[in-house]
Amino acid sequence: MSDSFYLTGIDLLAGGLLLVTVGVVWRRELAAMARLLALQGLLLGAVPVLAGAHRGDPQLIAVGAAVIALRAGIFPRLLFARLQGEIGDDRAAIPLVSTAASLLLSAALVVAAYVVGSPLVALDPQGATRAVPVGLAMVFIGILLLATRRRALSQVIGLLVLDNGIDAVAFLATLGVPLVVELGVSLDVLLALVILGVLTGRMHAKFGGTDLDDLRELHE
Amino acid sequence: MITAVLVAVPLLVPLVSAGGALVGGWRPRAAWANVAAAVSILAAGIILGVRVTARTEFTAGHLLRADPLSATMLIVIGAVATLATWAGVDYLEAELADGKTTSEGARQYVILVPLFLSAMVLAVEANNLGLVWTAVEATTIATAFLVGHRRTRQSLEATWKYVVVCSFGITIAFLGTVVLYFASIHAGASGSVALNLDTLSAVAAHLNPAVTRLAVGLLLIGFGAKAGLVPFHTWLADAHSQAPAPVSALMSGVLLSVAFSILLRIKVISDVALGLTYMRVGLLVSGLATLVVAVSLLVGQSDFKRMFAYSSLEQMGLLAVAAAADTRLAVAGTLLVVAAHGIAKAILFISAGQLQHAHGSTLIADVTAVGARSPLLGTTLAVGVAGLLGFPPFAIFAGELAMARGLSRAGLSLPLLGASALLLVGFVAISRHTAAMLLGSEAPGSPSLRVTGPVAAPLVIGLAASVVLGTVGGPLVHLLIAAATSLGAKS
Numbered sequence: 001m002s003d004s005f006y007l008t009g010i011d012l013l014a015g016g017l018l019l020v021t022v023g024v025v026w027r028r029e030l031a032a033m034a035r036l037l038a039l040q041g042l043l044l045g046a047v048p049v050l051a052g053a054h055r056g057d058p059q060l061i062a063v064g065a066a067v068i069a070l071r072a073g074i075f076p077r078l079l080f081a082r083l084q085g086e087i088g089d090d091r092a093a094i095p096l097v098s099t100a101a102s103l104l105l106s107a108a109l110v111v112a113a114y115v116v117g118s119p120l121v122a123l124d125p126q127g128a129t130r131a132v133p134v135g136l137a138m139v140f141i142g143i144l145l146l147a148t149r150r151r152a153l154s155q156v157i158g159l160l161v162l163d164n165g166i167d168a169v170a171f172l173a174t175l176g177v178p179l180v181v182e183l184g185v186s187l188d189v190l191l192a193l194v195i196l197g198v199l200t201g202r203m204h205a206k207f208g209g210t211d212l213d214d215l216r217e218l219h220e
Numbered sequence: 221m222i223t224a225v226l227v228a229v230p231l232l233v234p235l236v237s238a239g240g241a242l243v244g245g246w247r248p249r250a251a252w253a254n255v256a257a258a259v260s261i262l263a264a265g266i267i268l269g270v271r272v273t274a275r276t277e278f279t280a281g282h283l284l285r286a287d288p289l290s291a292t293m294l295i296v297i298g299a300v301a302t303l304a305t306w307a308g309v310d311y312l313e314a315e316l317a318d319g320k321t322t323s324e325g326a327r328q329y330v331i332l333v334p335l336f337l338s339a340m341v342l343a344v345e346a347n348n349l350g351l352v353w354t355a356v357e358a359t360t361i362a363t364a365f366l367v368g369h370r371r372t373r374q375s376l377e378a379t380w381k382y383v384v385v386c387s388f389g390i391t392i393a394f395l396g397t398v399v400l401y402f403a404s405i406h407a408g409a410s411g412s413v414a415l416n417l418d419t420l421s422a423v424a425a426h427l428n429p430a431v432t433r434l435a436v437g438l439l440l441i442g443f444g445a446k447a448g449l450v451p452f453h454t455w456l457a458d459a460h461s462q463a464p465a466p467v468s469a470l471m472s473g474v475l476l477s478v479a480f481s482i483l484l485r486i487k488v489i490s491d492v493a494l495g496l497t498y499m500r501v502g503l504l505v506s507g508l509a510t511l512v513v514a515v516s517l518l519v520g521q522s523d524f525k526r527m528f529a530y531s532s533l534e535q536m537g538l539l540a541v542a543a544a545a546d547t548r549l550a551v552a553g554t555l556l557v558v559a560a561h562g563i564a565k566a567i568l569f570i571s572a573g574q575l576q577h578a579h580g581s582t583l584i585a586d587v588t589a590v591g592a593r594s595p596l597l598g599t600t601l602a603v604g605v606a607g608l609l610g611f612p613p614f615a616i617f618a619g620e621l622a623m624a625r626g627l628s629r630a631g632l633s634l635p636l637l638g639a640s641a642l643l644l645v646g647f648v649a650i651s652r653h654t655a656a657m658l659l660g661s662e663a664p665g666s667p668s669l670r671v672t673g674p675v676a677a678p679l680v681i682g683l684a685a686s687v688v689l690g691t692v693g694g695p696l697v698h699l700l701i702a703a704a705t706s707l708g709a710k711s
Contacts, residue, residue, distance in 0.1 A: 119430030120399065123406050139395060146388060155384055159391070166395045173402040178412050180283075181350030185394065188357040192387050195364045199380050206373050215377040218458045220517055 014131035041071025093154035113137035138165025152210035230261040234334035246327040262298025288703035293344040300473040308466040310674035336362040378462035385455040393442020400435035424492035446479035460529035465573020473562040507540030542623040550626025551704035560615035568604040594669035
């Protein structure tokens with residue numbers, strides 16, 4: 001595989017990741033958001049697979065396959081399993097900010113990501129690192145989702161977008177962190193997801209819904 | 221070889237205890253196995269502290285390390301955990317007797333507490349920053365269901381906020397870790413060891429400054445969130461007040477300091493790569509902001525568990541300010557306060573748990589005349605708070621004195637002045653609230669405050685430890701100064 005083909009592939013994947021992330025901001029139904037999240041995981045896992053094919057490194061391909069299995073398979077599956085239990089109103093995110101405003105904010109965040117990411121790009125302007133700002137943009141948009149959606153599961157989706165973004169930065173900048181770290185991190189995220197799922201279930205039982213505005217007994 | 225064993229014991233013994241409860245289910249013996257695990261951490265920490273006072277040793281293929289700072293933190297974890305798990309024996313008996321938890325709930329408790337301990341040990345022993353990160357996130361995972369152990373609406377709310385805010389904060393730290401890894405590789409480190417703390421120190425002078433600034437900023441925010449530093453401190457009071465008392469003792473007494481000790485490690489790298497100013501400004505700003513938030517919430521506080529939680533927040537703010545000075549005196553003082561605060565908070569939260577159990581309430585207004593009604597709880601409350609507020613002969617007094625001298629020697633008199641003024645307000649607030657609980661006349665119909673054996677023992681031992689640490693802290697001070705030196709602090 002030639003260098004230019006590889007870099008074009010990386011650019012396409014990065015563009016796809018950004019598009020899917022904006023899609024998550026745009027959609028309001030949790031099920032649609034979860035499907036987009038699965039697509040995001042697939043594109044993310046394709047980055048190390050492509051790099052592995054380019055360098056003839058089977059370990060990278062294996063890592064990519066594992067990322068796809070986890071982020072396009074297991075994580076969305078857990079979300080869907082949780083969504084089965086939600087009814088009616090609980091299946092849509094409640095944004096504090098309108099969709100149009102959220103999309104405008106996302107555009108601003110993408111610009112900010114390019115500014116913040118410029119020192120990283122400057123250090124390695126030729127390779128896949130130049131796409132790193134896309135990962136940072138995913139991180140920022142994840143934070144936006146976390147801050148402006150008031151449904152328990154939509155906060156979980158925000159956290160996952162954030163986490164996918166950091167993984168994207170890792171793969172684009174350095175072809176991933178050392179394996180022991182990647183394993184530990186994936187296990188932690190998986191367990192955190194399971195815990196948040198259980199808590200969402202308990203919230204249904206105690207509050208009769210998952211609107212986070214119901215969580216207001218503890219304050220000063 | 222001996223070091224390898226000493227490093228492995230505090231990691232593995234708690235896991236054995238958790239495994240035993242996983243297989244064997246709930247038995248009172250399982251709660252005592254937790255105590256044994258805590259004691260093993262303390263013992264390994266002390267022996268390591270004696271052995272490694274001047275050097276750093278690595279084991280498990282450079283994944284784990286033993287140095288004065290990790291030995292210090294092991295001692296603090298072990299000491300607080302011994303008190304907390306011992307009190308946990310009584311907590312579980314009481315909850316089971318009251319029907320507030322089932323044997324399944326008790327089993328969950330005795331599995332999760334040692335897992336939590338093991339994760340904290342890994343966080344202070346790991347040499348790879350990514351592994352440190354994994355361990356810190358694992359503490360969140362292990363404690364989530366402990367915070368929510370009572371299964372009330374409030375504890376569910378606290379758990380949700382705790383998991384979301386801490387996971388978010390710690391995720392930001394992971395982004396910082398990834399960016400630092402990138403900088404480390406470009407500074408010539410090889411991939412598999414590029415995140416090792418010793419490698420990072422070695423290549424620190426060659427790290428790209430612009431990229432490292434971004435990484436260190438993210439790491440400060442992320443691990444700062446877990447240490448309770450502003451702006452992501454919001455989870456702290458909810459989680460610490462809703463968790464069962466022994467778990468609150470662990471979270472307030474050591475978990476915050478464990479996260480804080482990681483900031484000290486990052487500072488070593490940042491100081492070489494970026495100069496002193498960058499991390500100093502970050503620590504001063506977040507430290508002073510944390511102090512302002514904590515003190516303002518202490519003044520009008522009506523809930524005693526939240527008061528102790530905000531007092532921990534106050535201490536963390538103070539530690540961050542003191543860590544900004546790079547003098548040996550200030551850093552050693554910081555670590556002495558970490559140790560003394562841990563033990564004081566263990567005593568106070570265990571006592572608070574007894575008061576909560578007797579009164580069915582955590583409101584300061586509901587509790588009066590503790591001094592007259594229970595000599596033991598009166599003493600622990602008075603001594604714990606006196607130690608916390610920095611009265612001599614307790615160790616926080618000596619620690620704060622060292623911090624103050626270290627700060628002024630580093631030319632940071634202005635932040636010192638600000639911190640002192642805030643501490644003074646906190647001092648008045650905490651003493652006023654505590655006096656309201658200790659003194660006064662007994663309200664009619666107050667429940668009896670009978671303290672049973674399994675709680676009296678750790679309380680008395682904790683009291684003794686506070687006094688010993690304050691009066692004959694010599695051997696520990698030697699270790700603390702070695703730790704400060706190994707962190708690059710100058711005399």
